[in-house]
Amino acid sequence: MPILTLKLSDNARIQNTQTLAQGLTQLSADVLHKRADVTSVVFQRIAANDWWVGGEASDQVLMQLDMRITQGTNTEAEKAAFIAQAFDLLLRHFVDGQQLHATSYISVQELPASDWGYGGLTQQQRRELVQTL
Template identity: 35%
Template sequence: MPYLRVRIASSDQKRVTTTQVAKMLTDLAVTKLGKSASDAAVDVRFTDPDNWFIGGQPVSQNHATSFFIEIKITASTNSRTDKSAFVQAAFDGMSKLFSNISKTSYIVLHDVASDSWGYGGKTQEYRYITGDKEV
């Protein structure tokens, strides 16, 4: 049950759609982290590259694209290797979608305690204890 929030500063917004970004990240959550595609939520937002700064300079100055991806996953459900593979694949995936990706683009995985989040009114801890997989 991952939740992904994505911010992208790019002038390629007309060429790359939010749907393309969401699909790519959902696929990676499934293939790299073993998450359920049907429970993955992705929020994609484009930001004006004139308002995104790296080293005090707007990314638009170099016609670059930069991004910040954060994903919340249930703690202890993925190994360091899984997480590393996701980070690399997400960076590579964004690099395929957008031209001139800045290396100063971030991907953050948040491990959230199973008793501290859930969906459908039930925590992940409850689902684990009861074996409840109902959405």
């Protein structure tokens, strides 16, 4: 049940946000073996005067993709592959000519199974229920 949050400076022009969301969902399924049917993708726009790098505003596109997954469900190699492929995927979805700022980040954040969940149950509780069936 990964959650991907893509923060973009408001000058970013995406060709098709639905196609990008579907691509990120598919990438999480293919590379990190996550279930697409419970993967959430959220886009957030940040005003240029609210995003600073080194104390300065930038005309370039600023981007930050954060993905939350359950701790211990992926290897370092899988997470590295996801980060590289997600960066490439994002580049392909920007309108031609837009440049990403060098400080565009992608992170995969691991949370303990007891610290998050969905449907009112933590991931740990969901695992325990499956084990008792």
